[in-house]
Amino acid sequence: MKKFSRRDFLKVGWSFLGGSVAATMLPKSTQMNKTDGKSPNIIVLVCDAMTARNLSLYGYSRKTTPNLEQLAEKAFVYHNHYANGNFTIPGTSSLLTGLRPWTHRAINGPGKIRKEFSEHNIFHFLGKKYFKLAFTQNYWAYYLLNQFSADINSLLSSSEFSQTNSGTIDQKFKKDQRIANQAIVQMLYYGNSLLLSFINGVYYQAKIDTIQLEDYPAGLPRANYYDNVFTMKDLFDGISDKILELDERESPFFSYFHIYPPHNPYSPSKNFMGMFENDDYEPIAKKEHVLSIGATQSSLNDERSQYDAYLANIDMEIGRLVAKLKEQGILDHTYFIITADHGEMFERGTNGHFTGLMYEPVIKIPLLILAPGNQERRDFFVLTNAVDLLPTILNLAGAEIPASSEGSVLPGFGGVEDPARSIITMEAKESSAFKPFTKATYAIIKGNYKLLYYRGYVHKYQDYFEFYDLQDDPEELYDKYSKQKFAEIISGMKQELFNAMDEADKKVAAR
């Protein structure tokens, strides 16, 4: 029998202590729900590609999110929340299914969740008691929602709040939407059809040019490569109108709004454009990574400034939305969750998030929860990740949490703070969804430490590790993988990661 070591004792002790603290910190409304038997409404707002690293809410020196900071004063703020992937498909899939990417296998570009998990989603588990509405401007996320459509009462078109209507594709091939959409995207936007893509390009450009609005001199915000252009005001007004509509229903509602901003192209309105261009903020220059796209530091700095301005624009709109919901009294009986599907990076020669890199900016995302009745700020520094949202929401709704869920209920909402917990996040977009991963990057984070594992890339990244102490080196500048001092910790984290990978590979082999 295994000895009960000092470490085990500490783990148990911490868990017990965490549990006790968490139990006392349950928001009043959660406790109320258990007594009055009413299920609360739940709103999830996912901002695509919103990294926690560029939010002043989390200490970023540019004032990008004054409204979120204000909301945080009466909210549950999670400081170490991670996406389970570094782009939309794995990130959103994990958030909606409560499963890690290697389980649901939605890991590629426009990939989808394995068929056997198509009912393993938040909409399904909430049951018939809830009215469920879903909206996304991101077409890849739309494929996923479409997979869950049997469990969604109202699935809005991606262009529901847009200036132009790209919803025709949604409607024409309802039974074969994903494949039809992908074919149309490839033909029209990636040049697979020589002539049609040319005609579309000329038509699209002319059409967009005619609807440039005064408020957006540099171009309207646009979702994906479709002619789905919109204004931020229309988008957020549309969302608040929908919520007001939902609130008039007898039954409680769950609404999932996955908006495209601040995903690129970064298109802030006139009032925010250029607001950070000539400030004194100087990002830390980091060495270009072999797996980067080779972007210059000055272009990265420019993009970062545009992104930050776009964030400030979104922040203002979120503030406006929440104020309206408060004014209407909706937040008195509604949980409002603000998060992202993945982050965004402007360093090491890489911009955006479609990369093999898994540094903090691309995986660390915000999580802010407004709970009805809560009047004070609660900060949580324990590690959490996107798969935790499903069990947490189910817990709030009083629904049963499936044993197959790979997340835990968030501390503050019935979960415990577990300092010994590890978070594993990954990207494997160039691996097959049907086989063990051959090309992937894994990040395992435990306590203050982070281990990166590259597998199947070029040069030394065929099989390569990096190790960072996030407390001493939050910018991940100094790789300490070869430091003897950390050998034991590294060995433990490697073992944990390999065990998880083996388990995932076994599951795939068994299918």
Add this chain to the structure above:
Amino acid sequence: MFIKERMKRYMSLLNRFPKREQIISVYAVGVTILYFWAALNAVKDFISNWSLYLNISEMLGLFSYIMAGTFLESLLLIFALLFISFILPQKVFADKFIVRGTTLTITFLGSIMYLYQLTLTFGILENIGKWSIFFAISTFVFMLLGGLSQFFTRIVEAIADRCIVFLYIYPPLSLVSMIVIFARNVS
């Protein structure tokens, strides 16, 4: 007398359209280029992308949509050429339809390929200006060659003639593709 006059005018308008054999030859050139491009890209996508996350049925479905789309664009191209033939004087285009139509098809589609080499970002054609210049110059040069050189004319006609064989492959493939699409959307 009046009717005869109208008929004469009508016939002269019809003469602006090329003969059926000429249309088929030029159409074959368009079909060859368009389908070759679509199939090449589909194979490239299959190797680098589709095989990672689509099953066989989904891949066939995707290929079917692309083949059906290519058929549509081949029709658009030939109708555009017929329209040009109709509006231009008969001697300028309709009488030399195979040479002029083939030349225009090759320079037009070739210049789009060149444009895509420059950039194609999410369907935005950023270099449309460069494309226009490239297209205008290449069309002018080839049209001039067609007018001056018998050798060039023979080469163009030979290309158009040999492309006809692809009409026995690609359009029937598109027909099958349309049936597949129909089946996928009704089942």
